[in-house]
Every structure is written in C-alpha cells, then in structure tokens.
Amino acid sequence: VNPVIPEVVNQVAFNIIGNDMTITMAAEAGQLELNAFEPIIFNNLFQSIETLTNAVRTLVDNCITGITANVEYCRNMVENSVGIITAICPFVGYEKAAIVAKEAIKTGASIRDLILRDGLLTKEQLDVILNPYSMTEPGISGRPLFMKLPAIQNKV
Amino acid sequence: MTKIDKTKKLRTEHDSIGTKEVPLDAYYGVQTLRAVENFNITGTKMHPELIASAAQIKKAAAITNYEIGHLDKKRTDAIVKACDEIIAGKMLDQFIVDPIQGGAGTSLNMNVNEVIANRAIEILGGEKGNYTIVNPNDHVNYGQSTNDVFPSCGRITVIKLLDKAGQQLERLYKALVKKSEEFDDVIKMGRTQLQDAIPIRLGQEFRAYSTAIRRDIARFESAKQEMSKLNMGGTAVGTGLNADIQYCQKIVKNIALISGLPLVQAYDLIDATQNLDGYPFVSGIVKACAVNLSKMSNDLRLMSSGPRTGFGEIHLPEKQNGSSIMPGR
Numbered sequence: 214v215n216p217v218i219p220e221v222v223n224q225v226a227f228n229i230i231g232n233d234m235t236i237t238m239a240a241e242a243g244q245l246e247l248n249a250f251e252p253i254i255f256n257n258l259f260q261s262i263e264t265l266t267n268a269v270r271t272l273v274d275n276c277i278t279g280i281t282a283n284v285e286y287c288r289n290m291v292e293n294s295v296g297i298i299t300a301i302c303p304f305v306g307y308e309k310a311a312i313v314a315k316e317a318i319k320t321g322a323s324i325r326d327l328i329l330r331d332g333l334l335t336k337e338q339l340d341v342i343l344n345p346y347s348m349t350e351p352g353i354s355g356r357p358l359f360m361k362l363p364a365i366q367n368k369v
Numbered sequence: 370m371t372k373i374d375k376t377k378k379l380r381t382e383h384d385s386i387g388t389k390e391v392p393l394d395a396y397y398g399v400q401t402l403r404a405v406e407n408f409n410i411t412g413t414k415m416h417p418e419l420i421a422s423a424a425q426i427k428k429a430a431a432i433t434n435y436e437i438g439h440l441d442k443k444r445t446d447a448i449v450k451a452c453d454e455i456i457a458g459k460m461l462d463q464f465i466v467d468p469i470q471g472g473a474g475t476s477l478n479m480n481v482n483e484v485i486a487n488r489a490i491e492i493l494g495g496e497k498g499n500y501t502i503v504n505p506n507d508h509v510n511y512g513q514s515t516n517d518v519f520p521s522c523g524r525i526t527v528i529k530l531l532d533k534a535g536q537q538l539e540r541l542y543k544a545l546v547k548k549s550e551e552f553d554d555v556i557k558m559g560r561t562q563l564q565d566a567i568p569i570r571l572g573q574e575f576r577a578y579s580t581a582i583r584r585d586i587a588r589f590e591s592a593k594q595e596m597s598k599l600n601m602g603g604t605a606v607g608t609g610l611n612a613d614i615q616y617c618q619k620i621v622k623n624i625a626l627i628s629g630l631p632l633v634q635a636y637d638l639i640d641a642t643q644n645l646d647g648y649p650f651v652s653g654i655v656k657a658c659a660v661n662l663s664k665m666s667n668d669l670r671l672m673s674s675g676p677r678t679g680f681g682e683i684h685l686p687e688k689q690n691g692s693s694i695m696p697g698r
Contacts, residue, residue, distance in 0.1 A: 214698060215691040216673055219666035226663035229656055236652040240645040246606040247516055248645045249473035255523040256468040258648060259416045261655045262530040268662065269537040276669070277544045279686030282571055287557035287682050294558050296567045345556035349570045 218276035225268040232257040291345075298324050300342055300354040304362065305333045371498035380498045396463040396497065398483035398505065404476030408467040415477060420464050421456050422525040422628070423481045426518055426601065427509055428452035429623035430616075434511050437615040444508055447489035460484060474519030482509040512612040512620075514604040516642055521599040521624070527651060528596045528630055535589045538582055538658070545579035548572075557682055571682070578665050585658040592651040597631055599624065603638030 235257050239250035291297060295317050301324065302310040313327045325343075328334050334342070342348070342355040353359050372381040379390040382399035389399045431448040434440035440448075454460060463484045466476040482505035489503040490496070503509065510518075552571035559569035601624060602617035604610055609617050621634040635641030675681035692698040 214685075214687045214689075216666075216670045216685055217688055217691075218685070219669045222666040223663050226659035226666075229659040233649070233652045233656040237649045240649045243643050243645060246639070246643050247473060248643060249471070251474055251520055251523060251645065252468060252470050252477075254645065254648045255416075255419065255526070256411070258527060258652055258655075259419070259530060261652060261659075262527065262534050265655060265659060265662070266530070266534040266537050269534070269541050272662070272666075273537070273540050273544045275688055276685055277541065277548060280548060280669075281684045282552050282555045283682055283684065284555050287555055287571065290558050290682075291556050291568050294565055294568075296558060296565045299567045345554060345568070345570060348568050349556065349573060 218271055222268045222272050225264045229261045229265060232261045236261075288345075292325065292343075293323055295324060297343055297348070300348050301328060301334070301339075303353050303359060304338070304342060304355075309333065371496075371500065373496065373498065382498055391498070393497070396460055396484040396487040397465060397480055398487065398498065400479040400505075401466060401476070401483050404466045404470060404472075404480065408470040408476065410467045410469045413468060415464050415466060415468050415480075416526060417458065417461055418529050419477070419522055419526045420461065420481070421458070422522040422529070423477070423518065424452040424455035424485070425525065425628045426513075426522050426624055427481060427485055428456070429620060429627050430511065430513055431509070432627075433616050433619045433623050434613075436619065437613055439613060439616070440508065440511060443493065444489065444503055447492040447503060448485055448509060450492055451485045451488035454488065455481075455484070460488065473515055474523075475515040478510070478513075478515040478518050479505065482506065485509045512604070512616045513601075514611075516605050517600050517603045517607075517638075520642070521601045524596040524599060524647075525624075525628060525630060525632070528593050531589050531593050531596070531651075534655075535586060535593075538586050538589065542579055542582045542586060545575050545582060549575035549579060574668075578661075578668075581661045581665075582658075585654075585661055588654045588657065592654045595647050595650055597633060598635040598641065598647075599632055600635045600638050600641035602634060603642050607637075607639030607642035609638065 236254050239254045295314050298310050298314045317324050341358050347354040378393045382391050384399045431445050435445040466480045470476045486503045486505040486509050487497040495502040549572045555571035559566045601620045604612050625632040672680050672682040673685045
C-alpha cells in the first residue's frame with residue numbers, strides 16, 4: 214500500500230511553488246501606470262489556494278486522522294540505539310560513554326547491556342534515566358538521581 | 370443597432386472593430402465572442418467565485434451610481450436583479466472567456482458587462498442586444514474601468530478562497546493536536562540528517578507539525594488583510610477620471626456592504642493600480658504553507674516506509690491498492 218495521500222500533497226506543493234514563480238514574474242512586469250498581467254496572477258493564485266485547500270482536506274480525512282503508531286517497534290529502536298548514550302553521559306562522563314558507544318556500534322551490543330556489564334549504573338538507575346518522558350524534556354534525564362550520585366567527573 | 374435573424378437564431382451585434390453574429394439566446398455579446406476567438410488558451414473557464422465577485426462589484430457600482438443620481442431607478446433595479454442572479458450562481462455558462470487573456474482583464478470585464486446588460490434588458494422586457502435599454506459600457510460599466518474592476522474582483526475572490534483554505538487548515542491543526550496527544554507516550558528515535566540522534570516522542574513530532582500549521586493559519590489572516598485594499602474608484606490609471614467624486618467615496622463601502630467583507634479603499638489609487646506586490650506576498654504565504662505540508666508529507670512517507678525494510682514507525686490508513694503487479698502491496 215502506497216502513501217498516496219502524502220504523495221498528492223507533495224505534488225500540490227510542487228505546483229504551488231511553480232505558480233509562485235509565475236506570479237512573481239507577472240507582478241514584476243508592470244510598466245508605468247498599469248500591470249497588464251493580472252489574468253495569469255489570478256488564474257495561478259486561485260489554483261494555488263484552491264488546490265492547497267483540497268489537499269489539506271484529503272490529508273485530514275484520508276490520512277492524519279487514521280495514522281497509528283508502531284509503539285513496540287519504536288520503543289525497541291530506542292532501546293537498541295546508541296543515541297541513548299547521550300542521556301547516560303552526564304552520569305558516567307563523556308570518556309566512558311564514548312568507549313561504551315564505540316563498542317556498541319562495533320559489536321551490535323545494546324548500550325544498556327554494556328553499562329550493566331561494566332557496573333557503571335544499576336538497572337534501576339538506567340530505568341530512571343531512560344524514562345521516555347524525562348529523556349525527551351529539557352535538562353538532564355533523571356536529574357534527582359543525578360543530584361544524589363556522588364563524584365561523577367562531569368558533575369557541576 | 371443590433372439586427373436579429375430569428376430563423377438562424379442569431380443576432381448581429383457591432384463594436385468598434387465591426388459586426389459579429391451572436392447566438393440569439395446568448396447573454397454575452399460581441400466583445401465576449403472576440404475574446405473567445407483571441408484567447409483559446411487553457412480550455413478552462415473563469416473561476417465561478419471570480420464571476421460572483423465581479424457581479425458584487427457591478428451591483429455596488431449600479432447602486433452607488435443611483436445614489437449619486439447618475440443612473441435611473443429602472444435601470445438600477447434591473448442591473449441589481451441581474452447581478453443578484455449571477456451572485457446566486459445563475460448564468461454561469463455565459464461566462465466563456467479564458468482565464469488567461471491579454472488586455473489586463475478587459476475581456477472578463479466586458480463578458481460580465483454584457484451578460485448583466487442583456488439580462489437587465491430582458492428583465493425590462495426588451496430583446497437581448499437592444500443596448501439602448503441597458504448598455505454594457507454606458508450603464509453597467511459606468512464610472513469604472515477594467516483596471517479597477519478586475520483587480521478588485523480578483524482580490525475579493527482571493528479573500529474568499531483564503532477563507533476556505535483557512536477553515537481546512539484549522540481542521541488540520543486540530544487533527545494534528547489530537548494525534549500529538551494520542552502519541553504523547555510513544556518514544557522513538559529522533560534523527561538529524563537521517564542519522565540516529567537522540568530519543569523524541571512521536572507526539573512531540575506531531576505537536577511540531579501542528580505548531581507550523583498554526584503559524585500558517587495566522588499568515589493566511591494577514592494575507593486576507595493584504596487583499597482587502599481595493600483600487601475601485603481609480604478607473605484607468607488611478608486618477609479616477611470619469612468616476613464622480615461622490616462615487617469614489619462610496620463605492621468601496623457599498624462593495625463591503627454587499628460582499629460582507631471588511632474591504633477598504635487603497636490609500637493611494639495610483640499606486641494600487643500599478644504595483645502588484647500584494648500578490649507575491651500572498652502567494653509567498655501560500656507557498657510557505659505548501660512547504661510545511663510537503664515537509665510533513667515527506668516525513669509521513671518516510672516514517673511509514675516498510676513494512677519489512679523501511680522505518681516502520683507509523684501506519685498510514687490503507688486507501689487503495691498500491692501496485693498492479695506486486696500482490697499484497
């Protein structure tokens with residue numbers, strides 16, 4: 214099944230961008246007391262606005278409203294990503310974090326497993342740091358835990 | 370004078386170029402037919418909303434000219450009735466000039482003038498083409514020029530179309546906000562330059578789309594404002610020759626009243642007749658919105674790619690078979 218609705222929206226956008234060039238050239242071509250090129254300006258501007266209206270209508274009715282998320286798959290991608298090392302970094306320091314990240318990329322092992330294997334943090338601590346909400350809001354993820362932990366090299 | 374040949378169902382009209390046969394039942398006249406011969410360009414018709422907007426302007430002009438004593442009551446009433454019919458969507462098949470035309474819109478203006486005149490003649494009990502009863506130029510177009518009528522009806526049309534677009538954008542905004550709430554706890558990887566970055570919630574991504582659309586909605590409002598300044602009363606070059614000073618002061622107010630739109634007269638009619646920077650401004654706003662929609666569509670295509678070898682983060686609703694050769698797609 215093809216993403217037909219986004220595809221039609223893309224094409225409408227391409228056409229609107231082209232119309233804008235036509236409209237700009239026509240508007241630029243006035244001489245002295247009149248610009249005689251309003252017919253094409255109107256023709257193309259009406260088309261731009263109207264096709265945009267129709268594209269948005271089908272986008273809402275036939276696409277956006279019915280979108281579902283592949284929740285588990287998305288979560289697994291995060292768990293298996295190397296990117297989460299960025300959230301762990303303040304707790305273990307950049308140098309150790311970089312070593313773990315490199316090994317993860319090289320071997321395909323998960324960041325979580327490597328952190329546990331090396332005893333850098335506990336499972337409970339990782340659960341706090343890698344919480345979906347705190348990891349996606351401003352600041353250090355798991356800040357209360359961060360404040361409690363003693364003597365981490367990067368701690369400010 | 371117009372000659373009528375009822376056996377051939379034609380009437381012969383004349384203009385400054387010469388004579389021409391017009392179908393007897395046509396409301397348009399000789400000048401419209403010449404435009405059709407000259408401009409067979411797109412194979413499409415003028416936008417119905419433009420026709421309705423032109424009729425609103427013609428109605429306002431007739432009323433204004435009556436109010437200042439330049440048009441008699443009998444003709445005014447007939448012209449107004451004809452305009453009301455056009456505004457209601459009647460006689461749409463009589464507007465036959467191509468949207469892309471030379472002459473700065475004169476053909477559209479004359480098509481409108483002729484249809485209104487002939488319908489008004491009919492209302493007054495005359496035969497179509499008898500322009501002594503109601504004349505397209507001397508009565509319907511009185512105090513006007515194509516150069517103030519055409520830009521003004523175009524602007525009114527743009528406002529009406531922007532309004533409809535705004536309503537759909539509002540629906541899109543709400544749909545995106547709803548999705549952002551629904552997906553608030555869906556954690557996924559964020560990407561920069563298509564490389565793994567750090568986590569983000571799917572709801573946050575949809576929230577960002579909604580914010581962009583919110584911005585577009587606000588811009589569409591300013592586009593409507595930009596289009597609300599009309600050069601009516603300026604006639605040919607903005608100096609207002611042949612438009613009575615009282616007409617100049619009243620015409621835009623009457624158009625606003627009839628259209629129900631917050632229209633104002635342009636501050637400088639000469640500027641408003643020659644400088645069309647407002648259109649690139651509005652087109653730019655529409656383009657910016659299209660860019661937002663297209664970027665979002667690109668993301669949706671990417672995120673829904675798969676099912677086995679793509680991103681596979683979201684599913685789009687299945688709308689039609691994807692392939693004529695690949696089963697299951």
